[in-house]
Amino acid sequence: MKQVRKMRDWDAEKTARDPKTDREELETLARSWDWHVRRAVAQNPCAPPTILDELARDNVQWVREAVAGNQKTSPTVLVLLAHDADGFVRATAALSESAPPDVLEELAHDETVDFEYTRSKNRYITQEAVAKNPRTPTEVIKFLASHGDEDVRASAASNQKVPSDVVFRLRTDQSWVVRKRVAESPVTTVEVLDWLAADRIQDVRKAVAQNPRTSTGSLRGLAMDRDTDIRVSVAKNPCADTETLEVLSEDWSWKVRDQVAKNPSTPEEMVRRLAKDGDQSVKKTAQARLDK
Numbered sequence: 001m002k003q004v005r006k007m008r009d010w011d012a013e014k015t016a017r018d019p020k021t022d023r024e025e026l027e028t029l030a031r032s033w034d035w036h037v038r039r040a041v042a043q044n045p046c047a048p049p050t051i052l053d054e055l056a057r058d059n060v061q062w063v064r065e066a067v068a069g070n071q072k073t074s075p076t077v078l079v080l081l082a083h084d085a086d087g088f089v090r091a092t093a094a095l096s097e098s099a100p101p102d103v104l105e106e107l108a109h110d111e112t113v114d115f116e117y118t119r120s121k122n123r124y125i126t127q128e129a130v131a132k133n134p135r136t137p138t139e140v141i142k143f144l145a146s147h148g149d150e151d152v153r154a155s156a157a158s159n160q161k162v163p164s165d166v167v168f169r170l171r172t173d174q175s176w177v178v179r180k181r182v183a184e185s186p187v188t189t190v191e192v193l194d195w196l197a198a199d200r201i202q203d204v205r206k207a208v209a210q211n212p213r214t215s216t217g218s219l220r221g222l223a224m225d226r227d228t229d230i231r232v233s234v235a236k237n238p239c240a241d242t243e244t245l246e247v248l249s250e251d252w253s254w255k256v257r258d259q260v261a262k263n264p265s266t267p268e269e270m271v272r273r274l275a276k277d278g279d280q281s282v283k284k285t286a287q288a289r290l291d292k
Contacts, residue, residue, distance in 0.1 A: 009034045016040035023048055035060040042066035049074050061086045068092035075100050087112030087126060094129035101137050104130050108140045124152050131155035142166055150175035157181040167192055176201040183207035190215050202227050209233035220244050228253050235259035242267060254279040261286040 009032065015021055016029040017040040030041045030051050035058070041047055042055045043066045056067045056077045067073055068081045069092045081093040082103045087110075093099055094107045110126040124147070130136055131144040132155045145156035145166045150173075156162055157170050158181045170182050171192045176199070182188055183196045184207045197208045197218035208214050209222045210233045223234045223244045234240055235248045236259045249260045249270055258281055260266055261274045266289075274286035 008036050012037045013040045017044055019044060019046040021046075023051075026051055030055055035063055039063045039066045042070060045071065047072060049077075053077050056080055061089060064089045065092050068096060071096075071098070073098060079103055082107055087114070091125040091129045094126050095133060097133065097135050099133065099135065101135060104133060104136045105140050108136075108144060124149050127152045128155040132159060134159065134161060136161065138163060145170060150177050154178045154181040158185060160185070160187050162187065164189060171195050176204055179204045180207050183211060186211075186213065188213065194218050197222055202230065206230050206233050209237060212237065212239050214239070216241050216244070220247075223247050228255060231256045232259050235263060238263065238265050240265060242270075245270060249274060254282050257282045258285050261289060 012029060012032060012034065013036050016037050026041055026044065026047060029037055032038055038055060038058060039062050041051060042063050047070065049072060052067050052070055052073050055063055058064055064081060064084060065088055068078065068089055073096065075098050078093050078096055078099045081089055082099065084090050090107060090110055090112060094104065107126055108130045111124060112126045113122040114125045116123050127144060127147065128151055131141065131152055136159065138161055141156050141159050141162050144152055145162065147153050153170065153173060154177045157178055167182055167188055170178055173179055179196060179199060180203050182192065183204050190213060193208050193211060193214045196204055199205050205222060205225060206229055208218060209230050219234050219237060219240050220243065222230055225231055231248060231251060232255050234244065235256050240263065245260050245263060245266050248256050251257055257274060257277060261271055261282055262285055271286050271289050274282055275290060277283045277286065
């Protein structure tokens with residue numbers, strides 16, 4: 001009878017992924033016939049650098065990609081993987097905070113794309129990764145912030161090292177995806193947030209409403225927004241002042257009032273009033289606050 005070889009060694013894969021597995025066993029598993037097991041070793045947060053160095057030369061792309069994503073992988077190995085023949089491996093290496101700055105600068109010109117079916121568009125996966133990496137040099141972030149693709153610019157906008165002049169310019173970007181990332185950023189100035197508070201796109205205004213750096217004036221304005229989700233976001237913001245919370249405590253939507261009751265900045269007197277709210281959910285939330 002012809003023997004059928006197993007397609008996947010599930011038990012070995014589980015052992016390979018376990019941080020408690022000892023070095024000797026990991027060395028054995030790193031030479032497994034099953035690439036899933038080798039990938040699990042490469043993903044193990046306790047895998048020794050010597051094993052990762054060996055797996056960085058594996059003939060299976062997904063194993064090398066796992067090595068690139070492991071925080072224990074050395075900068076020397078990341079240099080090797082940054083020149084890998086496979087674009088997904090290079091993109092993963094570009095995300096690593098251990099990647100040397102000169103390698104990130106080189107990868108910033110890597111135009112590898114992957115088609116995203118849900119949005120029917122190509123994604124510049126390596127350039128997006130470089131733009132997000134907190135170790136990417138400022139000049140490289142500025143370069144990627146001017147990219148022709150909105151997702152690359154959005155990734156640059158999300159990087160906390162993005163220069164203030166670039167943030168100021170991106171506040172008027174033609175893509176709402178970019179403006180939303182600017183509104184979400186913890187380094188965006190109050191001036192820029194005030195500008196974006198009047199954006200025509202709901203998701204951008206919602207991001208402003210959620211940002212703890214948003215000014216009191218902008219939060220008061222957003223508390224009057226026609227969109228319920230935006231008012232809910234203002235009600236959740238711990239930096240909302242008493243006057244804003246007072247307005248929202250009388251909002252027609254129970255979801256808004258419920259968030260006011262949950263907000264740690266809401267005065268006790270207001271919470272007591274909400275404990276008598278006509279909506280049972282709001283009443284329950286407010287009473288739970290008072291019972292603490």
